[in-house]
Amino acid sequence: MRIGYARVSTDDQNLDLQLAALRNAGCDNIFTDQGVSGASFSRPGLEQAMAALSKGDTLVVWRLDRLGRSLTKLVELVDHFGVSGIQFASLTECIDTTSPGGTLLFHIMAALAQFERSLIGERTRAGMLAAKARGQHVGRRRAMTQSDCVEAQRLLALHSSHIVAQQFDVHPRTLLRSLRRYGLGAHRFA
Numbered sequence: 001m002r003i004g005y006a007r008v009s010t011d012d013q014n015l016d017l018q019l020a021a022l023r024n025a026g027c028d029n030i031f032t033d034q035g036v037s038g039a040s041f042s043r044p045g046l047e048q049a050m051a052a053l054s055k056g057d058t059l060v061v062w063r064l065d066r067l068g069r070s071l072t073k074l075v076e077l078v079d080h081f082g083v084s085g086i087q088f089a090s091l092t093e094c095i096d097t098t099s100p101g102g103t104l105l106f107h108i109m110a111a112l113a114q115f116e117r118s119l120i121g122e123r124t125r126a127g128m129l130a131a132k133a134r135g136q137h138v139g140r141r142r143a144m145t146q147s148d149c150v151e152a153q154r155l156l157a158l159h160s161s162h163i164v165a166q167q168f169d170v171h172p173r174t175l176l177r178s179l180r181r182y183g184l185g186a187h188r189f190a
Contacts (some may be wrong), residue, residue, distance in 0.1 A: 002025065004022035004029065004061070005066070006031075006032045006062060007034075007046070014097045017062070022091075027060050031045040038067070053086050059137070060091065063089050082097065144174070148150045148178070149181075150177065155180060161176070
C-alpha cells in the first residue's frame with residue numbers, strides 16, 4: 001500500500017498541488033498537516049500516516065522538506081522505515097528506497113546536506129571571530145547598555161530590583177547580570 005503525506009507551513013498555503021501529485025503516484029490514503037511547521041516531527045497528520053504504515057508499505061511525499069526540515073531526523077526516520085520493512089519515496093527528488101539506487105541517492109543527499117551544514121557552521125564561526133577581532137559585538141544585542149546600568153544602579157538605591165527591572169523591561173536576573181558586566185554593584189537586590 002502507498003501512503004501519502006502532505007504538509008504546508010501556514011493556513012494560507014494550499015495542499016492541492018501536493019495532493020494531486022500523491023494521487024497520481026498511486027497513494028491509497030493521504031494524510032495531511034495544514035499550518036504546521038516542519039521543524040518538529042510531532043504532527044497529527046504525520047502521526048496518523050505513521051500509524052497507518054505496515055511492513056511492505058511505502059510512505060510517499062511530494063518533496064523531502066514536506067516530511068521535515070531536519071535532515072538528521074529524516075535519515076533516522078528512513079532508517080527506521082528500512083528496519084520495519086517500510087519503503088520511502090519523494091516524488092520531486094526522485095528518491096525511492098524500494099531500489100538500492102534510491103537508497104543510495106537518499107544517503108548521498110543526506111551526506112551532502114550534512115556537509116553543507118558543517119561548511120555553514122565553519123563560515124559562521126570564522127565570521128564571528130573576524131568580527132570580534134575588529135572589536136564588534138557578536139551575538140544578540142545586550143538587554144541593557146552601560147548608561148542604562150548606571151541609571152539602574154541609581155534607581156536601586158530607591159527601589160527594589162523588581163521595580164527597577166520592570167522600568168527597563170528586563171528580568172531582575174538580567175538586571176543583576178548587566179550590572180556585573182559593567183562592574184556596577186547592585187545595592188538593594190531583592
